[in-house]
Amino acid sequence: xxxxxxxxxxxxxxxxxxxxxxxxxxxxxxxxxxxxxxxxxxxxxxxxxxxxxxxxxxxxxxxxxxxxxxxxxxxxxxxxxxxxxxxxxxxxxxxxxxxxxxxxxxxxxxxxxxxxxxxxxxxxxxxxxxxxxxxxxxxxxxxxxxxxxxxxxxxxxxxxxxxxxxxxxxxxxxxxxxxxxxxxxxxxxxxxxxxxxxxxxxxx
Numbered sequence: 001x002x003x004x005x006x007x008x009x010x011x012x013x014x015x016x017x018x019x020x021x022x023x024x025x026x027x028x029x030x031x032x033x034x035x036x037x038x039x040x041x042x043x044x045x046x047x048x049x050x051x052x053x054x055x056x057x058x059x060x061x062x063x064x065x066x067x068x069x070x071x072x073x074x075x076x077x078x079x080x081x082x083x084x085x086x087x088x089x090x091x092x093x094x095x096x097x098x099x100x101x102x103x104x105x106x107x108x109x110x111x112x113x114x115x116x117x118x119x120x121x122x123x124x125x126x127x128x129x130x131x132x133x134x135x136x137x138x139x140x141x142x143x144x145x146x147x148x149x150x151x152x153x154x155x156x157x158x159x160x161x162x163x164x165x166x167x168x169x170x171x172x173x174x175x176x177x178x179x180x181x182x183x184x185x186x187x188x189x190x191x192x193x194x195x196x197x198x199x200x201x202x203x204x
Contacts, residue, residue: 001094001175004087004135005051005143006157006192008203009070010079016054017042019079025198026150032110033058037068037119045147046154046194054079067123069106069133074124081190081203083125084132084157086175091116091136099170101126102134114138127167128188130159132175151197158193160185 010016017028024044031041031053038061044052057072067073070083088094091105095118102125103118118134125131158181161167168182192203 001086001088001132001134001171003050003157003175003177003179004085005046005053006081006154006190007053007055007070007083007085008079009072009075009082010054010056011076012059013040013042013054013056016056016079020044020052020054020203023203024150024152024194024196024201026152026196028052028054029147033061034108034110036064036106036108037066037072038062038064039068039070039072043143043147044152045144045149046152047149048153049142049144050154051144051147052152067121069117069119069123071124071129081192082129084159084190085135086132087135087137089136091118091134094134094174097174099126102131105136112141113143127161127163130161130188130190131167132171153195154179155193155195155200156181158183158191160190161188162186 028042028044031043033040038058040058041053041055103120105116106119116136160183164182164184194201
C-alpha cells in the first residue's frame with residue numbers, strides 16, 4: 001500500500017472546491033463525472049506524486065442502485081476532509097488479508113483513467129470512515145501525472161480516532177509513510193498540513 005490521494009467532500013462540488021481553494025490559496029483543476037456512484041470532482045496536483053480531490057454527489061446524474069462511496073449519501077454540513085485513499089498493486093489479495101469491512105472491488109472509469117476501488121456495501125469504511133479507501137489503478141496513467149503543479153506538498157496527514165492505535169496496528173504491516181500520524185482523539189477527524197506558496201496551510 002502507498003498513499004495515493006486525499007478527498008474533501010461537500011454537499012455540492014462548488015462548496016468543496018471553494019473550501020480547498022480558500023484553505024490552500026491555489027486553484028484546483030476540472031476533474032469529471034464518475035459512473036456507478038454518480039459523483040463528480042475537481043482536482044489539485046500535489047508534489048511527490050499525490051493529489052487532492054474535491055468530491056460531491058452529481059445532482060445532474062441518476063441515483064445509484066447502491067450506496068455511494070465515501071459515505072456521501074449521508075454527508076451533510078460544511079465541506080471537510082473526509083477520506084484518504086491508498087493504492088495497491090494487488091487489491092484482491094489485500095482485501096483477503098485485511099479484516100472485513102474494507103469493501104469489495106468495483107470497476108470504474110473516467111475518461112482514459114480506469115481503476116478498481118474497494119467500496120463497503122453500505123458506503124462507510126471501518127473506524128468511522130477513517131480506514132483508508134483502497135484503489136488499484138489500471139495501466140500506467142495516474143491523475144497526478146495529468147495535473148499542473150501549484151507548489152503544494154503534503155507535510156502530514158493526522159488521523160485522530162479513539163481507536164487510532166488499533167487502526168495504526170491494522171495498517172502497519174502493509175503501509176509505511178512518515179507523513180501519516182495516528183493520534184488518539186475523542187472525535188474521529190482528519191487534518192492535513194501542507195507546504196504551499198503562501199506558507200504552511202491546514203485543511204480539516
